[in-house]
Amino acid sequence: MQDEQQFSALLSQLSGYRSQLSGLRELVLANAIMLGEIPAPLFGEDKATAFIRDRFMESALEHISLDEVGNVSAVLPGSGGGGTILVAAHVDKVWDGSIDHSVTVSPELLKGPGIADNSIGVAAMVSLPEILRHLGIQLKSDLILLGTTRSMGRGDLAGLRFFVENVQRTPDCAVCVEGVQLGRLSYSSLGMVRGDIYVRTPEERDWLSYNNKGAIVALNRIIDRILAIETPRQPETSIILGSVMAGTAYNVPPTKATLRFEVRSEQRGMVARIVDRITEIIEQINAEDGVHAELSVIARRKPGGIEFSHPLVKSTRKIMERLAIKPKVAPSTSELSTFVDKGISAITLGITRGEGKHSLDECAAIEPIFYRFDPAGGCSSGNRWRIGQ
Amino acid sequence: MEDWAMTDLSSWLDKHTFHHGEFWDLLKLVKEKERKGLTISLCIPTLNEEKTIGKEIVIFKSELMDRYPLVDEIAVIDSGSTDKTREVAASFGADVYLSADILPEQGFKRGKGENLWKAIYQCKSDIICYVDADIKNIHPRFVTGLVAPLIYNDHMHYIKAFYDRPLAFSQGIRPSGGGRVTEILVRPLFSLFFPDLTALIQPLSGEYAVRRQVLHEIPFPIGYGVETSHLIDVYMKYGLAAFGQTDLDQRVHRNQSTLDLGKMSFGILQSFLSRMEAYGLVDKLPATSNIFRQFQAEGNRYQQTTREIIEEERPPMITIPAYRERFGIAEQ
Numbered sequence: 003m004q005d006e007q008q009f010s011a012l013l014s015q016l017s018g019y020r021s022q023l024s025g026l027r028e029l030v031l032a033n034a035i036m037l038g039e040i041p042a043p044l045f046g047e048d049k050a051t052a053f054i055r056d057r058f059m060e061s062a063l064e065h066i067s068l069d070e071v072g073n074v075s076a077v078l079p080g081s082g083g084g085g086t087i088l089v090a091a092h093v094d095k096v097w098d099g100s101i102d103h104s105v106t107v108s109p110e111l112l113k114g115p116g117i118a119d120n121s122i123g124v125a126a127m128v129s130l131p132e133i134l135r136h137l138g139i140q141l142k143s144d145l146i147l148l149g150t151t152r153s154m155g156r157g158d159l160a161g162l163r164f165f166v167e168n169v170q171r172t173p174d175c176a177v178c179v180e181g182v183q184l185g186r187l188s189y190s191s192l193g194m195v196r197g198d199i200y201v202r203t204p205e206e207r208d209w210l211s212y213n214n215k216g217a218i219v220a221l222n223r224i225i226d227r228i229l230a231i232e233t234p235r236q237p238e239t240s241i242i243l244g245s246v247m248a249g250t251a252y253n254v255p256p257t258k259a260t261l262r263f264e265v266r267s268e269q270r271g272m273v274a275r276i277v278d279r280i281t282e283i284i285e286q287i288n289a290e291d292g293v294h295a296e297l298s299v300i301a302r303r304k305p306g307g308i309e310f311s312h313p314l315v316k317s318t319r320k321i322m323e324r325l326a327i328k329p330k331v332a333p334s335t336s337e338l339s340t341f342v343d344k345g346i347s348a349i350t351l352g353i354t355r356g357e358g359k360h361s362l363d364e365c366a367a368i369e370p371i372f373y374r375f376d377p378a379g380g381c382s383s384g385n386r387w388r389i390g391q
Numbered sequence: 392m393e394d395w396a397m398t399d400l401s402s403w404l405d406k407h408t409f410h411h412g413e414f415w416d417l418l419k420l421v422k423e424k425e426r427k428g429l430t431i432s433l434c435i436p437t438l439n440e441e442k443t444i445g446k447e448i449v450i451f452k453s454e455l456m457d458r459y460p461l462v463d464e465i466a467v468i469d470s471g472s473t474d475k476t477r478e479v480a481a482s483f484g485a486d487v488y489l490s491a492d493i494l495p496e497q498g499f500k501r502g503k504g505e506n507l508w509k510a511i512y513q514c515k516s517d518i519i520c521y522v523d524a525d526i527k528n529i530h531p532r533f534v535t536g537l538v539a540p541l542i543y544n545d546h547m548h549y550i551k552a553f554y555d556r557p558l559a560f561s562q563g564i565r566p567s568g569g570g571r572v573t574e575i576l577v578r579p580l581f582s583l584f585f586p587d588l589t590a591l592i593q594p595l596s597g598e599y600a601v602r603r604q605v606l607h608e609i610p611f612p613i614g615y616g617v618e619t620s621h622l623i624d625v626y627m628k629y630g631l632a633a634f635g636q637t638d639l640d641q642r643v644h645r646n647q648s649t650l651d652l653g654k655m656s657f658g659i660l661q662s663f664l665s666r667m668e669a670y671g672l673v674d675k676l677p678a679t680s681n682i683f684r685q686f687q688a689e690g691n692r693y694q695q696t697t698r699e700i701i702e703e704e705r706p707p708m709i710t711i712p713a714y715r716e717r718f719g720i721a722e723q
Contacts, residue, residue, distance in 0.1 A: 028483060032453030037448055039528065061456070104527050104643075107445035109475075109482040 034125035041099035047151040061131035072151040082141030085174035092153035113365040118356035122181035125311040158301040176348035178337040186352035188334035191308025193273040197299040216255020220293040239267035303339035409637040414506020417459040434513035436506035440524035441474040448483040468506040502613035511720030523597035527643040536637040537600035548633040552598035554642040578605040589684035623666040
């Protein structure tokens with residue numbers, strides 16, 4: 003009862019908080035810009051985590067540490083009587099350290115590789131102690147702030163998994179922060195398998211062998227058969243073919259080809275069934291001709307999560323409603339599964355609106371971070387505001 | 392004489408050359424600034440810099456005003472940009488002034504030096520730190536590295552930035568120094584006329600912090616010559632001891648064409664000759680004038696290298712008897 007009263011008091015203060023936040027605008031943006039300009043490729047996040055550690059020190063947090071896999075974490079102690087809340091943001095970016103990481107700033111936008119995924123998310127997490135202090139909020143719960151490494155692609159959430167498995171006090175709940183999109187509310191995790199299919203054909207081409215037309219043709223036969231796998235529309239299930247790599251010339255059939263794919267489903271067991279089917283297809287191809295094909299799974303997630311009516315989701319929805327943010331509920335294939343595995347209630351939120359994720363022109367709108375949700379908002383070059391929901 | 396000058400410069404280099412990393416502790420720096428009762432203005436001269444000005448203001452305001460109260464005001468002094476420079480700067484909290492509106496009775500001249508000069512009138516602080524607006528990799532060190540030596544060293548008045556340019560080198564000792572105009576024009580001129588000033592690794596860098604009592608006593612060329620002219624005037628008045636320089640690591644900015652560098656050199660040469668005239672130095676070559684001074688760096692240690700370059704002269708061939716004899720030319 004007391005908690006409910008406190009929550010409704012908090013709701014009524016939200017608009018006041020929001021206007022006070024404008025005083026921290028440059029501070030949050032500067033964190034995003036500086037994080038944006040530090041290269042943080044997978045397995046090379048050390049400069050970014052060092053920056054975050056320094057910021058934690060400047061905020062006088064406790065238990066500041068860099069762990070064995072490079073995660074950076076710290077604790078803002080609560081007044082007592084609450085539990086432990088974890089706020090996590092992944093530090094690694096999809097970009098190699100050699101590209102130009104400059105961020106450009108206009109009154110409306112931040113633009114630069116990785117700014118939306120996930121420099122703004124990390125900046126929001128890192129700025130939390132200043133934000134709480136500025137708003138005069140003293141939490142009862144201890145707040146653990148965490149910048150995780152090795153999350154994307156082949157990193158396969160190794161940083162977060164290490165933290166959750168080894169943390170000395172398991173958090174009661176967790177909030178994962180992503181730069182985009184504002185309104186995102188994920189509370190369940192899809193089952194997912196991510197894998198590579200390698201195809202090799204013999205070096206010496208035998209003109210008499212009809213079947214040996216090189217690795218691209220062989221891979222194409224595999225792709226045709228994968229696309230023929232029937233997937234249910236409900237519960238939502240999909241097979242995504244993400245990347246094909248093969249060949250270098252116009253007139254030489256390559257002897258190697260690789261396909262990257264992902265299978266995801268809300269239904270327990272569905273992903274495993276589809277992967278079994280893909281394995282069969284590969285065995286068939288291997289048996290049919292001189293082609294050698296193999297499947298290697300690089301990441302696996304179990305489906306699961308918390309309910310729409312869970313207090314964490316419910317409170318989040320109420321806060322969003324008060325801030326005129328329309329929640330966009332979407333299951334996640336990333337961080338949440340790690341918490342699901344450990345039975346920790348968790349959600350993922352987005353901070354602002356952005357465009358061009360994973361492009362060199364990735365950009366994020368400044369205004370929605372602080373002031374209001376503009377349903378027609380979004381970002382593009384110059385002052386034009388477009389993209390709808 | 393030459394040995395004495397060399398030892399002197401090398402000891403000056405040791406004591407007056409800093410690296411921004413030495414001043415990482417901003418809390419300590421702010422305390423020292425407050426203890427000495429100093430105030431600091433950051434002045435950014437602009438002309439059509441909408442692409443880079445926003446980031447500079449966000450970073451400086453957040454890190455050097457909101458987080459650490461090191462800078463008391465950020466003044467953007469604009470020459471009349473036709474893009475959104477002033478609007479962008481103001482939107483992130485800078486005080487924006489149109490150069491023409493400051494001291495209007497003095498008129499308006501278009502040029503960076505004009506903005507720097509008017510900043511002395513407009514800005515209120517004891518120390519003014521000038522930072523160009525075209526820096527792509529902006530960082531708080533561009534200010535802290537320059538004001539810190541002034542805060543900690545009462546006897547220093549003028550701190551210049553220098554940058555370790557990413558010259559290709561394999562390892563160990565590497566050539567160091569300034570840009571093309573510095574190495575081709577300014578360093579040879581200084582080697583000839585003001586050998587002490589060759590101790591400044593990048594005399595033309597656009598970032599420097601200066602005490603007000605020095606700034607308001609020197610003239611300001613409004614164009615390209617402003618930095619060169621400052622160095623000569625401050626040197627003539629206070630000597631090399633008043634200077635310091637800080638390594639700010641890399642500075643990424645737009646590259647200029649050779650034609651633009653030609654214009655720049657012409658402006659610098661004009662200012663240089665006017666200073667020479669003002670000090671009556673035009674026909675006075677110092678004794679060490681055939682020593683050319685350049686830089687090399689090893690790690691974070693900078694050393695001058697000196698080379699004797701004697702441009703000796705031969706007379707016209709026709710004055711040589713053997714020549715005249717060989718070609719049957721009679722003595723004139």
